[in-house]
Amino acid sequence: MKTYKWFFLIFVSSILISCNRTSEEELIGDWQSRVQFPYSPRAFAATFVIGNAGYVIGGTNGNKVLLNDVLAFNHEGGLQDIRGNSKGSWGLSLKPFPGPARQQAVGFSLNNYGYIGTGWSYDDEREDVLRRDFWRYNPADDSWEEIAPLPETAKGRRAAVAFALKVGDIEYGYVGCGYDGENYLLDFWRYDPVHDEWTQEESVGTKKAGAAAFVIDNRAYICNGESASAAGKSVEFLMFDPNAAPEKRWTNLRTMANSNPDEDYDDDYGGLARSFGVAYVAWTQEMGGQLRGHIAGGNTATNWEYNHVEDLWTQRTTFYNNNRSSVQREGMISFSFPTGRGYVGLGRSGVTYYDDMWEFVPSIDDYTYDDNY
Numbered sequence: 375m376k377t378y379k380w381f382f383l384i385f386v387s388s389i390l391i392s393c394n395r396t397s398e399e400e401l402i403g404d405w406q407s408r409v410q411f412p413y414s415p416r417a418f419a420a421t422f423v424i425g426n427a428g429y430v431i432g433g434t435n436g437n438k439v440l441l442n443d444v445l446a447f448n449h450e451g452g453l454q455d456i457r458g459n460s461k462g463s464w465g466l467s468l469k470p471f472p473g474p475a476r477q478q479a480v481g482f483s484l485n486n487y488g489y490i491g492t493g494w495s496y497d498d499e500r501e502d503v504l505r506r507d508f509w510r511y512n513p514a515d516d517s518w519e520e521i522a523p524l525p526e527t528a529k530g531r532r533a534a535v536a537f538a539l540k541v542g543d544i545e546y547g548y549v550g551c552g553y554d555g556e557n558y559l560l561d562f563w564r565y566d567p568v569h570d571e572w573t574q575e576e577s578v579g580t581k582k583a584g585a586a587a588f589v590i591d592n593r594a595y596i597c598n599g600e601s602a603s604a605a606g607k608s609v610e611f612l613m614f615d616p617n618a619a620p621e622k623r624w625t626n627l628r629t630m631a632n633s634n635p636d637e638d639y640d641d642d643y644g645g646l647a648r649s650f651g652v653a654y655v656a657w658t659q660e661m662g663g664q665l666r667g668h669i670a671g672g673n674t675a676t677n678w679e680y681n682h683v684e685d686l687w688t689q690r691t692t693f694y695n696n697n698r699s700s701v702q703r704e705g706m707i708s709f710s711f712p713t714g715r716g717y718v719g720l721g722r723s724g725v726t727y728y729d730d731m732w733e734f735v736p737s738i739d740d741y742t743y744d745d746n747y
Contacts, residue, residue: 403737405732406455406459406734408733409452411730411731412445413729415435415720415727416434417434417705417722417727417728418434418477419433419477420480422481422482423710424488426711426713427447428446428449428709428717429445429447429468429481429511430447430720431481432477433477436725440475442473442476443468443470445465447463448464449462449709449713449715471509474505477493477494478493480536482548484546485545487511488510488511489510489511490511491505491509493532504530505531506524506526508523508524522571524549524563524572528561530555531552531559533599534583535549535552535585535596536549538589539589542617545567546616547564547567548562548563548575548594548614548616549565551585551599552583553583558581558582558600559581560577560580579612580610582598582599582601583599583649584650584672585598585599585608586599586651586653586669587653588680589655592615592616593614595612595653595667595682596611596612597610597612598647598649598672609629610626610629611629612624613625627685628685630643630646630647630687645676645678646687648672649672649673650673650704651669651670652670652671652718653667653669654668654716654717655668656668656734656735656736657736666679667682668690668716670693671693671703671718673704675692677734678690690736703723705722706719706721715733716733718731718732
């Protein structure tokens, strides 16, 4: 009898393992390992992209340690992986960020300049300071200069969200939401680089911090974040069009939750809500080739892709490839390059900080359980 019992257990276990692998293998996309971050592992760094380079500024590696170093990741060149794809390279000679070191700041780029501002810092007594200052980076001579801060009415904040969009022929930076130490925020502000000034945009939606945003076709998509609501995680999804009439710039898209009992498109949306995750854009070959928005990280390891034509989310291969080290990470960084390639890395899980980088290739399903080649 014992023999039969053991045979039955082994048989059932084999079925369960097979089902789990089949379920994971049905998710499209492959995370491919890229060159390791060469400095201290960290989380909650600020980023922006200029051309083929993605810049990482500051962050924290724990124990109230704040960083002000600056590194640039070039997705071209460097060593190749076994598939012949570039693993990228890091530039190490950039000047440190001259402002107060910080975490949970935001970044964006305009006209080949990078901008970072806001964030969580400390004073001389190690007390919390929430910043509203902004700085501009010139990659041509590796220099920084301080620019106009957010207005006093905007308040210093951490965990805001930022992006850049064009209005006519002019690029503007947009910053909004976040946490001011007492309240979650909803206000949005537009930065004019020609006049070095901020103006307030109309706001919609709910107050939140730790949201994420990606840009497709000069429209920004803002999602997720934490809020003061009982649920804790925001499930609203908004699109911002800077060229629409002021009262029509914000559009409420489908809720990122299983909230429509009459439809089945959102039956699996239970894993979408998150905070302190990242968003990125990657090129897919489906439907003749499209840029698609993605979200990853936060309080979950799941990775989702957004089809902006149909307003639908589809789950893709878990970050990263369901490897044994695939854990929930918050405060990661992400880069979206003009070539349609998306990268995710760094971040923390509990007290563990990471220094790895990964590229997501969305249109293939030949993932392996360990891509550290």
